[in-house]
Amino acid sequence: MRTVRCPVCRKEAAWQGNVYRPFCSERCRTLDRGAWASETYHIAGEPADPTPAENDAPEPHKV
Ligand SMILES: [Zn+2]
Numbered sequence: 001m002r003t004v005r006c007p008v009c010r011k012e013a014a015w016q017g018n019v020y021r022p023f024c025s026e027r028c029r030t031l032d033r034g035a036w037a038s039e040t041y042h043i044a045g046e047p048a049d050p051t052p053a054e055n056d057a058p059e060p061h062k063v
Contacts, residue, residue, distance in 0.1 A: 008032050 006024035013024030
């Protein structure tokens with residue numbers, strides 16, 4: 001399979017069918033555009049800050 005090395009994260013990504021090429025993902029394409037601070041930067045599953053998970057949150061009172 002033909003691959004391309006992402007200029008942002010240096011990961012190899014598929015060339016064929018990759019709409020973000022030469023980047024590996026939308027994330028890297030966005031990064032390359034310097035959109036870090038942009039509000040449009042929203043990727044699910046990618047923690048934006050080291051805030052503790054909800055697991056530690058106390059359970060709401062049940063009635
Ligand atoms: Zn990348």
